[in-house]
Amino acid sequence: MTTHPEGTPRVDPSQQQRAADVLHRTDRSTSLIGTEDETPVVLLVDDAPEIHRLLGVKLRNDDLTLLSAFGGEEALDIAANLQPSLILLDLNMPGIDGLETLRRLKLESSTVEIPVIILSGSSTSSDKVGSFGLGATDYVTKPFDVPELRARIASSLRVTRLMRMLAQRAQIDGLTGLWNRAHLNDKLAGEIEQSQRNGDSLSLVMCDLDHFKQLNDSFGHPAGDLVLQSFAKILKAELRRYDVACRYGGEEFAMIVPSSDAESTIGLCERIRTTLENMTWARYPDMRVTGSFGVCTGDARHMRGPSDWIEAADRALYSAKGAGRNRTHVYDGESGTGKPPLRLAG
Numbered sequence: 001m002t003t004h005p006e007g008t009p010r011v012d013p014s015q016q017q018r019a020a021d022v023l024h025r026t027d028r029s030t031s032l033i034g035t036e037d038e039t040p041v042v043l044l045v046d047d048a049p050e051i052h053r054l055l056g057v058k059l060r061n062d063d064l065t066l067l068s069a070f071g072g073e074e075a076l077d078i079a080a081n082l083q084p085s086l087i088l089l090d091l092n093m094p095g096i097d098g099l100e101t102l103r104r105l106k107l108e109s110s111t112v113e114i115p116v117i118i119l120s121g122s123s124t125s126s127d128k129v130g131s132f133g134l135g136a137t138d139y140v141t142k143p144f145d146v147p148e149l150r151a152r153i154a155s156s157l158r159v160t161r162l163m164r165m166l167a168q169r170a171q172i173d174g175l176t177g178l179w180n181r182a183h184l185n186d187k188l189a190g191e192i193e194q195s196q197r198n199g200d201s202l203s204l205v206m207c208d209l210d211h212f213k214q215l216n217d218s219f220g221h222p223a224g225d226l227v228l229q230s231f232a233k234i235l236k237a238e239l240r241r242y243d244v245a246c247r248y249g250g251e252e253f254a255m256i257v258p259s260s261d262a263e264s265t266i267g268l269c270e271r272i273r274t275t276l277e278n279m280t281w282a283r284y285p286d287m288r289v290t291g292s293f294g295v296c297t298g299d300a301r302h303m304r305g306p307s308d309w310i311e312a313a314d315r316a317l318y319s320a321k322g323a324g325r326n327r328t329h330v331y332d333g334e335s336g337t338g339k340p341p342l343r344l345a346g
């Protein structure tokens with residue numbers, strides 16, 4: 001018996017590509033909030049081609065993308081690479097069987113969180129207990145009732161979505177909807193590592209709204225909150241989907257801008273800065289808001305951990321503040337302080 005019966009493609013290439021596109025999109029969008037409604041990708045693992053045909057037809061109109069694997073090895077491979085939202089797993093398969101596949105899925109950090117529904121011809125208690133013991137989310141006995149399976153898939157996807165949302169919420173700033181400082185620290189470490197690996201440039205921006213306490217005193221805290229929220233909107237509009245914007249604390253913000261050199265990062269800051277400067281506030285006609293920006297760009301091989309990066313960008317920010325605010329300064333590694341960008345320095 002072979003894992004891939006004659007005439008049965010391992011995986012429909014067009015479907016695989018679509019899933020890869022969907023997942024690529026999902027991955028890119030993790031930097032900004034509000035993207036929990038991507039089409040879920042479900043990986044069906046079963047050695048019987050007729051199950052793939054059956055579910056392919058029955059779930060065709062459901063809001064999900066179905067991927068196929070015909071054996072355990074293939075399933076582990078696809079799961080690790082494409083990170084499906086859910087796995088439907090047959091127990092009785094040649095080669096690595098379902099329980100072993102499940103065990104390996106739960107051993108890998110990249111796949112441990114993916115919920116698994118067992119599809120099995122066996123209704124023995126020991127198979128069920130074994131599956132749940134290894135971390136299965138649900139257990140459906142073949143021959144299954146399609147509406148019931150559909151309901152169980154939907155329920156499992158709902159739980160996963162809620163859990164992800166809760167995990168995400170813990171790293172979201174309530175007022176602005178941007179990421180919070182905890183997320184910045186996590187994310188920055190990862191971006192530095194990646195930049196060190198592939199020698200890509202990386203930029204970190206720290207920015208601070210000018211005279212924010214005075215603004216709160218003059219116009220009141222609702223005005224202050226409106227300013228923070230409006231500034232967050234500007235950041236969301238100007239940043240690429242894989243950039244990361246955080247409210248660092250109070251009126252201080254941070255942006256991680258991967259694969260961006262000093263010049264384009266300065267350009268980005270200047271766009272944000274002038275947009276803010278030119279904003280008019282219907283409820284507070286006399287209010288003007290400006291911000292100062294500190295940019296640190298590097299090839300991360302010469303910089304160490306996140307705290308070095310944050311300190312460097314902070315120094316550039318203080319330098320911008322010291323030079324009169326409402327401007328962008330860049331960190332200069334030689335002097336260890338900030339300075340105006342070259343083309344503006346004259």
Ligand SMILES: [Mg+2]
Pocket residue numbers: 046047048090091092093
């Ligand atoms: Mg089977």
